[in-house]
Amino acid sequence: MDEDTRYEAVRSRDGRFDGEFFFAVSTTGIYCRPSCPAVTPKRRNVRFFATAAAAQGSGFRACRRCRPDAVPGSAEWNVRADVVGRAMRLIGDGVVDREGVAGLAGRLGYSARQVQRQLTAELGAGPVALARAQRSHTARVLLQTTELPVTQVAFAAGFASVRQFNDTIRTVYASTPSELRAAAPGARRTATPSAGVPLRLAYRGHYQSSAVFDVLAAEAVPGVEEVSGPPGRRVYRRTLRLPYGTGIVAVDERPRGWLDARLHLTDLRDLTTAVGRLRRLLDLDADPYAVDERLGADPRLAPLVAARPGLRSPGAADPEELAVRALVGTEEAQRLVQRYGKALDAPCGSLTHLFPEAAALAQADGPVAALAAALADGAVRLDPGADRDDAQAALLALPGMDARTVAVIRTRALGDPDVAPPGLDIPDSWRPWRSYALQHLRTAGELEPR
Structure with a gap:
């Protein structure tokens, strides 16, 4: 986008671009999101920035009205x-x-x-x-x-x-x-951190929360995750292993322009990391406008996109955990949790354990042990900064790992929006959103669940 196009987005208060860029007003010293409801400034007084940090570095302060720091991240x-x-x-x-x-x-x-x-x-x-x-x-x-x-x-x-x-x-x-x-x-505000930190998890465009929660419910590993409540009003809860401690998160299914969540953390220094991992699990930083525009032009996908605009491709709260689960399935994952998982100091309802660390799973048998050992010693990296091609090559070299399982790991653990599992006839016209195209087919029942 050139600057004139960005200004038109600001003038029309177009929320599609919230988080994609920021604008600042030289006469007020304030930076905003494109959808800010304030009076549109004159073009000559506006500057554009790729990030909030760049606007802050140029001496601008955040708008109190539109809270530009709370927008979804750039897709x-x-x-x-x-x-x-x-x-x-x-x-x-x-x-x-x-x-x-x-x-x-x-x-x-x-x-x-x-x-x-x-x-x-x-x-x-x-x-x-x-x-x-x-x-x-x-x-x-x-x-x-919090207080x-x-x-x-x-x-x-x-x-x-x-x-x-x-x-x-x-x-x-x-x-x-x-x-x-x-x-x-x-x-x-909550009286104490023990009551949890309430959050509003922003997203852009439509959000098909029911489809995401259907996936989470179907895959939930007892002891680590649970989905409770009737459809449309479900709550997803799970345990988290974090750099400084542990956490339990609860997310409400009902979309309101955001998703309500609450985080209980043993160490509040983990808040940023926990929110980032939750956003990746729920695919909250996606650009549904770009995805739907491309996929909606395909004759096969057009009715599916029209029926479910803003369908997301769920990721993973813990990439290493997802890799193990993709390899062994939900039933075996539950057995691994009971045998190798760390029990919570205080169980919270049906949540009793953290998913086992890679080092602990290296004591297991067969392909799980090989994968866990590779994750533990760094031979396979699945963190947010991992090179996806390198990770795929390293995974395929492990015993018991096939191309379809690696495709699931690349899609979910590494957040790749353009994965085509082997054996499927997928047209190039679905690039770069093939992961989303397949999610449409699965949700519509035209493709077997992973």
Whole structure:
């Protein structure tokens, strides 16, 4: 898109582009999402940015009206397999906060200087600035949804000091942390972190939540996951293993322009990572407009797209777990959970265990042990920044792994939107959304479930 086209999107308040770019107004010093309901600024006063971090780096603060930090992420980062796309997925998973820029670069196989240069050239912000923008959003969520002391919020959001936290909040939101908290509706705040952090998970366009929840219900592994309630009002719950601790998440099926969720974390530093993994599981950052436009032009798929606009291709909350489950199936996965999974300190209803770590599953037998050993020693990488082609080659080299299973892993664990399993007659016209095309066929009953 050129800048004139972006301005037209702003003038029409087009929500399709929320998260795809941001605009800032030089006369007010504020940056917004394209759908901001405020009066459209004059063209000569508008600047455009690829990321919120770039707008912040140029001295603009977030709009209090449209909350541009709360938009869905750009679908581009899920589609792209280059270093910038992989870096953005890793930053979203909190790698910079945990491992620094050097850790990010090491995972990508580049030098820190190369990563800095490529991100800055394309996005207008380097990894530190991008992570800082993400920390700011996490801090705002904690300030406005919990009664945690400000000091605890600062460190839970990933800031190195309270002073850095205060300075960043003032810069990004033009408010002190206390003022930002006071501006939030009190009804949404929880008294203690033990009550969980309530979240509104944004998405763009239509969202076929019932189809996603059907998949989650069919695949649920007892002890780790559950789907309860009647269709249309179901709640999905599962346990999560996270970098600093563990978590339990609950997501409401009913779409409202967002999905309501609640996260219970043993360590609030995991909030950013947990939200990112949940968004990938539910495919919340997809661009349904682009997908439906391409697939809806195909005669076979057109009626399916018309019946279910915005159909998503579910991902994985834990890529390594998904790989094991794709290999062995739900029934065997349940047995592995009972034998090798770690029991929760305090069971929560039917949720009793975390899915076993790769190192624990390496003690199992047969193909599971081979896969688990490869995951544990890094021979197979499935993290958000993994190279999809390298991962596929490494998986195919393992005993007991066939091409169809690897296709499932590539689609779900690695979030590839354009996977065609072997043995299916899939036209090239469905590229680059073949994963979504197959999901349409499965949902319509024209293709066997995976």
